[in-house]
Amino acid sequence: MVTRAESAAATRRALLDAAAELLDLGGPDAVTLREVGAKAGVTRGAPYRHFADKDSLLTAVASEGWERLADRVHALRTDPSRPASEKLRDAVRALVDLGRAQPHLHRMLFRWNDKRLGTLERLHRQVCGPAGDPDAADRAAGRFQEEFLAVVTAVAGERGAGHHGALLLAGAHGIVDMEHGGHLGADRWRTTADELVGTLVRVVVEAGER
Amino acid sequence: MVTRAESAAATRRALLDAAAELLDLGGPDAVTLREVGAKAGVTRGAPYRHFADKDSLLTAVASEGWERLADRVHALRTDPSRPASEKLRDAVRALVDLGRAQPHLHRMLFRWNDKRLGTLERLHRQVCGPAGDPDAADRAAGRFQEEFLAVVTAVAGERGAGHHGALLLAGAHGIVDMEHGGHLGADRWRTTADELVGTLVRVVVEAGER
DNA sequence: AATTTTCAGATGACGTTGTCACCTCAACCA
DNA sequence: TGGTTGAGGTGACAACGTCATCTGAAAATT
Numbered sequence: 001m002v003t004r005a006e007s008a009a010a011t012r013r014a015l016l017d018a019a020a021e022l023l024d025l026g027g028p029d030a031v032t033l034r035e036v037g038a039k040a041g042v043t044r045g046a047p048y049r050h051f052a053d054k055d056s057l058l059t060a061v062a063s064e065g066w067e068r069l070a071d072r073v074h075a076l077r078t079d080p081s082r083p084a085s086e087k088l089r090d091a092v093r094a095l096v097d098l099g100r101a102q103p104h105l106h107r108m109l110f111r112w113n114d115k116r117l118g119t120l121e122r123l124h125r126q127v128c129g130p131a132g133d134p135d136a137a138d139r140a141a142g143r144f145q146e147e148f149l150a151v152v153t154a155v156a157g158e159r160g161a162g163h164h165g166a167l168l169l170a171g172a173h174g175i176v177d178m179e180h181g182g183h184l185g186a187d188r189w190r191t192t193a194d195e196l197v198g199t200l201v202r203v204v205v206e207a208g209e210r
Numbered sequence: 211m212v213t214r215a216e217s218a219a220a221t222r223r224a225l226l227d228a229a230a231e232l233l234d235l236g237g238p239d240a241v242t243l244r245e246v247g248a249k250a251g252v253t254r255g256a257p258y259r260h261f262a263d264k265d266s267l268l269t270a271v272a273s274e275g276w277e278r279l280a281d282r283v284h285a286l287r288t289d290p291s292r293p294a295s296e297k298l299r300d301a302v303r304a305l306v307d308l309g310r311a312q313p314h315l316h317r318m319l320f321r322w323n324d325k326r327l328g329t330l331e332r333l334h335r336q337v338c339g340p341a342g343d344p345d346a347a348d349r350a351a352g353r354f355q356e357e358f359l360a361v362v363t364a365v366a367g368e369r370g371a372g373h374h375g376a377l378l379l380a381g382a383h384g385i386v387d388m389e390h391g392g393h394l395g396a397d398r399w400r401t402t403a404d405e406l407v408g409t410l411v412r413v414v415v416e417a418g419e420r
Numbered sequence: 421a422a423t424t425t426t427c428a429g430a431t432g433a434c435g436t437t438g439t440c441a442c443c444t445c446a447a448c449c450a
Numbered sequence: 451t452g453g454t455t456g457a458g459g460t461g462a463c464a465a466c467g468t469c470a471t472c473t474g475a476a477a478a479t480t
Contacts, residue, residue, distance in 0.1 A: 004476050008428060032466065042429065045469085049428055054467065110391045145398055162399040167385075167406050167413075169393075171377070174384020178376075181320045188355055189376040196377050199417070203377075207413045214447050218457065243438065255439090256458050264438065425478070430471100437466075448455070 012050045014040035020061050020105070027104045028058060059137050062108040066140035069098060069109075073147040077154070084154040089201055091151045092172050096197055099176035106180070109141070110173060145169075156208030164208045171200040222260045224250035230271050230315070237314045238268060269347050272318040276350035279308060279319075283357040287364070294364040299411055301361045302382050306407055309386035316390070319351070320383060355379075366418030374418045381410040 002010075018039035022031045033054055034044040051057040073091045099106035145165075152165035178184050179193045212220075228249035232241045243264055244254040261267040283301050309316035355375075362375035388394050389403040 004426095004428070007476095011428075033468090034466075043431075044467090045431075046429055048468075110387060110393065141393065142396065142398070145393075145396065149398060163401040163405065163409065166388075166394060166399040166401055167381070167409055170384035170388045170406060171381045171410070172384070173388060174380035174382070175377075177320060177387065178380045178383060183320065183351065183355075183379075184376060186352065186355065188352070188359060189372040191373040191376055195373065196380060199373065199377055200381070203413050203417045206417075207409070212447095214455090214457070217447090221457080242436085244436085252457090253459055254437095255460075258439080259457055421480100423478100423480075426476085428473105428475095430473075432469105432471085434469085435467095438464095440461105440463085442460085442462100444457105444459075446455105446457090448453105450451100450453090 008049075011040060011042060011046065015042075015047055015050060015057065016061060016064065019057050020064075023058070023061060023104050023108065024102050028108065031058060033057075058108060062105070062111075063137040063140045065098070065102075065105050065109050066137065066144050069094060070140065070144035070147050073144060073151065077147060077151050084151070085205070088151050088155045088168075088205070091148055092168055092197060092201055095169070095172050096176055096193075099173075099180070103180045106176060110177075152208075155205060160208060164204050168200065168204050171204070172197060175200070218259075221250060221252060221256065225252075225257055225260060225267065226271060226274065229267050230274070233268070233271060233314050233318065234312050238318065241268060243267075268318060272315070272321075273347040273350045275308070275312075275315050275319050276347065276354050279304060280350065280354035280357050283354060283361065287357060287361050294361070295415070298361050298365045298378075298415070301358055302378055302407060302411055305379070305382050306386055306403075309383075309390070313390045316386060320387075362418075365415060370418060374414050378410065378414050381414070382407060385410065 015036055018036045019031050021039070022035060031054070033047050036057070037044045037046050040046070047054075047057060051060060072094050076087055076090055076094070079087075148169065149161060149165045152168065153161040156164055175184070175193050175196045184191075184193055184196075225246055228246045229241050231249070232245060241264070243257050246267070247254045247256050250256070257264075257267060261270060282304050286297055286300055286304070289297075358379065359371060359375045362378065363371040366374055385394075385403050385406045394401075394403055394406075
């Protein structure tokens with residue numbers, strides 16, 4: 001026998017999986033609540049028992065993406081059998097790999113607060129208080145950032161670690177994003193995304209050591 | 211008296227302006243063909259006389275964004291009154307400024323081939339031949355890249371200019387994109403987007419000189 | 421054990437959207 | 451001048467997000 005809580009949890013999981021799969025295949029617009037429901041074996045209205053709206057569902061998917069990334073970097077960081085510099089390279093590569101394997105999810109990770117127009121967002125938060133769901137994604141992304149920052153610190157020391165960590169993250173994200181857009185494909189640059197990531201890490205680490 | 215061609219050209223312009231304005235205000239989803247038409251003084255069906263579909267309209271807007279950027283960098287590059295290193299800094303800053311002023315347009319610039327799933331896209335192009343509209347955006351983006359590359363070459367020389375140019379572009383794009391997403395706002399990094407751009411340019415130029 | 425409450429899920433409905441087929445009519449060309 | 455063209459208007463359609471309402475079974479209460 002299945003308790004109600006179990007059944008609900010299973011449905012929620014199925015909804016998240018279905019949404020993630022549709023996201024990978026066709027991007028956010030391809031994630032229709034009707035099809036998500038169908039894939040999860042429920043009807044179009046069911047998702048509203050688990051998520052406030054479509055955006056919340058996608059935010060939850062992004063949230064799990066950050067979690068996975070954070071776990072991976074954490075495992076990497078706490079592995080004593082490898083030198084710190086290798087760890088940093090692999091931490092960056094973890095982000096790049098996820099971006100390569102799941103381009104649309106990558107886009108989602110760096111877009112969960114897309115709707116806010118900057119200023120409007122802060123006003124909204126001041127008035128309504130922090131919303132429940134976005135904060136989950138916020139926290140998950142924060143966990144990844146903490147882990148990543150720790151890896152950077154292990155290599156470059158406390159001094160300017162945040163600055164260089166942010167530069168690494170932004171650089172890696174930019175490279176992956178431009179690769180998706182086809183902006184690195186032109187043979188104008190005479191390079192590849194992999195070479196760029198390599199140079200990025202080397203150059204930033206050297207700057208950090210100085 | 212207005213000729214038909216003039217009237218049509220004016221409508222097309224009005225449609226592009228309206229779409230660009232709506233894009234700036236609320237992102238791609240806020241660009242409704244109905245509202246675009248209304249702003250341009252026509253009805254919802256009229257845009258289809260000028261653009262194949264909504265995506266083509268947005269692609270055309272992105273195309274003009276690239277054009278503007280290319281023009282700006284070109285003017286900068288051919289100004290003899292300033293040192294090459296300053297020009298490079300300002301070329302990067304041109305991209306950053308546009309990203310700051312028009313976040314949604316920035317997103318659009320790096321996303322005009324979002325729908326393609328990489329492999330699928332190439333198959334489609336092989337079968338159907340190059341589509342008319344995406345190639346326009348492609349060319350406009352290419353013009354910007356050429357101009358930017360020329361600026362980089364003037365500073366760092368031919369050797370590895372493409373590599374370092376691509377790294378600069380990807381880095382700048384990544385920084386702006388992360389800023390939009392709020393991922394630089396956390397005081398975890400103890401830095402700002404401006405500082406990051408500064409470090410990026412300095413570090414890459416140093417690497418290029420070596 | 422019987423009854424009430426709760427809540428996941430189903431269903432019908434509504435407004436909005438992109439898109440198309442069809443219509444109109446003024447500018448254009450022969 | 452009469453036919454052609456093509457920009458724009460209009461009605462219609464399917465798909466979508468979302469909500470109000472209903473249902474039935476699990477859970478809580480008595």
